[in-house]
Amino acid sequence: xxTKPDVIARRGLELSGPALRRLREVAIYARPEVSLEHQHLxxxxxxxxxxxxxxxAELGRxxxxxxxNGEPLFYLQPLDALxxxxxxxxxxxxxxxxxxxFRTGRTxxxxxxxxxxxxxxxxxxxxxxxxxxxxxxxxFLDLELWKADRKMAGSVLPQFFTRGGETLExxxxxxxxxxxxxxxxxxIGCSHAHYLISANxxxx
Numbered sequence: 094x095x096t097k098p099d100v101i102a103r104r105g106l107e108l109s110g111p112a113l114r115r116l117r118e119v120a121i122y123a124r125p126e127v128s129l130e131h132q133h134l135x136x137x138x139x140x141x142x143x144x145x146x147x148x149x150a151e152l153g154r155x156x157x158x159x160x161x162n163g164e165p166l167f168y169l170q171p172l173d174a175l176x177x178x179x180x181x182x183x184x185x186x187x188x189x190x191x192x193x194x195f196r197t198g199r200t201x202x203x204x205x206x207x208x209x210x211x212x213x214x215x216x217x218x219x220x221x222x223x224x225x226x227x228x229x230x231x232x233f234l235d236l237e238l239w240k241a242d243r244k245m246a247g248s249v250l251p252q253f254f255t256r257g258g259e260t261l262e263x264x265x266x267x268x269x270x271x272x273x274x275x276x277x278x279x280x281i282g283c284s285h286a287h288y289l290i291s292a293n294x295x296x297x
Contacts, residue, residue, distance in 0.1 A: 102206045102223035103127070105156070105193050112197070116154055121147055122179040123154040125193050127208045129221040130185065138210040138219060140189040144168070147178025147283030150239050152197045155277025157288040161188045161207060163266035168289040181286040190226065192270045192288075196278035199236070201251040203229040203274070205267055229253030229261055238279035247276040247287075 101107060105125030108116075116123075123146035130141045146155035160166050166189075168182035188209040195202040205227040211220040232251035236242040250272055253261040263271050273288035280287070 099223060101204070101228075102208075102225045103221070105191070105206075106195055106202055106204045108154075108195060108202075112152075112195070115152065119149050119151070120176060120178060121149070121152070121154055123147075123156045123193070124180065125156050125191065127189060127191060127221070127223075129210060129219070131218075137187065139185050139187055140208045140210070140221070141183065141185050142189050142191060142208075143172070143180050144182045144184065144286045144289045145180045146277050148196070148239060148277070148279050148281050149178075150281065152195075153239070153278030153280070154193075154195045155274045155280075155283075155287070156191065156193045157270060157274050157277065157286070158184050158186075159190045159192065159267065159270040159288065160186065161190055161209075163190065163264075163268075163270055165270075165288055165290050167292055168286065171286070171291070174284075177282040177284045181284070182289045184289050190267065190270070192267065192274045194271070194274040194278050196275075199234055199251075201229070201232040201234060201275065201278070203227065203232060203251070203253065203263070203271060205264070205271070227263055227267065229263070234275070238276070239281055243279070246279050247272055250275055 234251035
């Protein structure tokens with residue numbers, strides 16, 4: 094059993110039972126899980142994730158990924174889903190930074206975590222190393238990005254504070270991907286990736 098930060102870093106945001114039930118009811122499917130995979134031809138371990146999620150006016154949840162410096166990554170392949178607000182694209186890389194955001198109304202939860210293979214021991218499969226880079230709870234953005242203020246979606250971020258009321262800054266390297274995740278939580282009927290890019294450099 095790992096420590097609580099270890100568990101959060103691996104599993105993703107801790108959402109309440111009512112929030113999870115409501116997401117299921119409205120068919121918003123975000124997949125925060127990451128996995129350690131082996132590339133036999135390259136003789137190395139990599140991390141696999143799935144950009145996914147979407148929104149309705151009431152709430153949204155979105156998961157995307159970036160390189161360890163915050164830059165966009167090429168996806169391995171797009172994923173065609175039967176409906177909207179589900180899976181969008183698969184990404185595989187030696188190191189992944191996962192950005193997960195949940196919105197209810199104008200209140201946001203944000204978790205940014207880093208995932209990479211741990212140290213190998215005697216040639217055994219390495220552990221999956223997970224680290225929390227940023228955790229913001231109950232952030233607020235006084236805009237309706239899914240409706241009246243949609244033209245600003247993708248260019249703004251919610252504001253987060255410490256329990257003592259001080260500003261909690263999102264690391265500058267991850268502001269761009271966090272904005273993309275915020276856009277995803279306001280993208281009603283989402284059917285494409287907002288941060289991962291195709292081999293030709295286009296967002297799906």
